[in-house]
Amino acid sequence: MSTSPFMTPSHHRRHRREAARRRRRRQRMIVAGALALVLAAAVVVVMTLAGSGDTNGSAAASAARHAAKPASSPPPHSAIGLPLGKPPLALTGIADPQADPMHVAFAAPPRAGLLFNLSTGQVLWQHNPYIRLRMASLTKMMTALLTVSSAPPDARVLVTREAVDADGSKVGVLPLGKHVRLETMLYGLLLPSGNDAAVALAQHVAGSVNRFVLRMNAEAAKLGMGCTRYSSPSGYYDRGNYSCAADLALLAHVDLEQPRIAHIVRTYTAALPFPIKGGRLYLYNNNPLLIYGYPGLTGLKTGYTEQAGRCLVATAERDGVRLGVVLLHSPDPARQARQLLDRGFEDVYHQAPVPEPPIPPGV
Numbered sequence: 001m002s003t004s005p006f007m008t009p010s011h012h013r014r015h016r017r018e019a020a021r022r023r024r025r026r027q028r029m030i031v032a033g034a035l036a037l038v039l040a041a042a043v044v045v046v047m048t049l050a051g052s053g054d055t056n057g058s059a060a061a062s063a064a065r066h067a068a069k070p071a072s073s074p075p076p077h078s079a080i081g082l083p084l085g086k087p088p089l090a091l092t093g094i095a096d097p098q099a100d101p102m103h104v105a106f107a108a109p110p111r112a113g114l115l116f117n118l119s120t121g122q123v124l125w126q127h128n129p130y131i132r133l134r135m136a137s138l139t140k141m142m143t144a145l146l147t148v149s150s151a152p153p154d155a156r157v158l159v160t161r162e163a164v165d166a167d168g169s170k171v172g173v174l175p176l177g178k179h180v181r182l183e184t185m186l187y188g189l190l191l192p193s194g195n196d197a198a199v200a201l202a203q204h205v206a207g208s209v210n211r212f213v214l215r216m217n218a219e220a221a222k223l224g225m226g227c228t229r230y231s232s233p234s235g236y237y238d239r240g241n242y243s244c245a246a247d248l249a250l251l252a253h254v255d256l257e258q259p260r261i262a263h264i265v266r267t268y269t270a271a272l273p274f275p276i277k278g279g280r281l282y283l284y285n286n287n288p289l290l291i292y293g294y295p296g297l298t299g300l301k302t303g304y305t306e307q308a309g310r311c312l313v314a315t316a317e318r319d320g321v322r323l324g325v326v327l328l329h330s331p332d333p334a335r336q337a338r339q340l341l342d343r344g345f346e347d348v349y350h351q352a353p354v355p356e357p358p359i360p361p362g363v
Contacts, residue, residue: 136303139235
C-alpha cells in the first residue's frame, strides 16, 4: 500500500499497524483453509475404510466400529464377499449372553471371548463373540489346517530366502536352500510360532504366499467363518488380518479333528530330524497353559502383536468333556482361560476340582 508524502508520523504508524493486521488476518485464513482441507481428506479416508469392510486396508476401522457397537449376529457373507458354507459346528446360544449357563465378570476383560463345548457347540460364556479384531498368530491355525489337508508329513519343504527373512518369531535356524521335512516345519509353525515356517509352508502348498492367502480366505468362507479375513500365513502383520471369537471357535474344532494338528498342539517339546549340524531340531511349545501344566490341556495356539494384544485359543478335556476358550486382546490370557475352563468343568458339568499348579499373572 502506498502512502502520501504529506502524512504525519502518527498516520504512518497507524497505516503500518493496519497493514500488519491485514497480513495476520490473511495468514490465519490460509492456515484455516489448509486445516479444513486436511480434515476433509481425513474424513474421506475414514469413510472409505468404513464402507470397504476393510477388504483392502487395515482392520483398525472395522475393529473400532464393532467395538463401539458389538455385532450381535453372524455376518451374512464372508469378510471378502464370498458365500458362506455351513459351519462344521453349530454354536448354540451364541449372541444370547443372558442365556449363558455361567457368568464371569473380569475386572479387566478381554476385548472378546468365548467358552464353548468342542463336541456339541454349546456356548457357556461369551463376550463380544462377533466383534472383528486382529488375531496375530492365531492365523497359523488356518495355515496348519491347509498344510495337513494338502501335503503328507514326509513332503520336502524348500527353505527360501523369503522364509529366512521373515520378521517376528521364528524357528530361527532354517537352512537357506535346503529341504526340510514338512512335519518338522509344521512343529515349527505351531510350537514356537515360527513366521519363517509359515512362509515356507505357504510357498510349498500353493506356490506363493499370495496364492496361499487366497486359499486361506476361500477355506474360511467354506467353513462359515463370516468375520474372518486373512492377509498373510503368519499373522505377524495386522493390516487386513482379523477374525472374531465365534469364527476361531469353529476353526479350533476343525483343527482338532485333524490328528496331525491335534498331536502337535498338545506337545510341550519335540526333537525332530533337521538338516543342520547334529541333525536334530529342538522345539518348545509357547502355550502358557501347557507350560504350567493345566490339567487335561489339549492345545491349541497363542498369538501376540502390539495391536492385537495377547490372544489365546486353549482347549482341554476332562472325563470326556471337551471345552475350548477363545480370548482376543486379553490382559491376562492364561489365568483368564484357566478360570473359564475351571468354571465350565466344575459349574456346568459338575466335575470335581482338580489340583492345579499356579500360573503367574500376565503370562
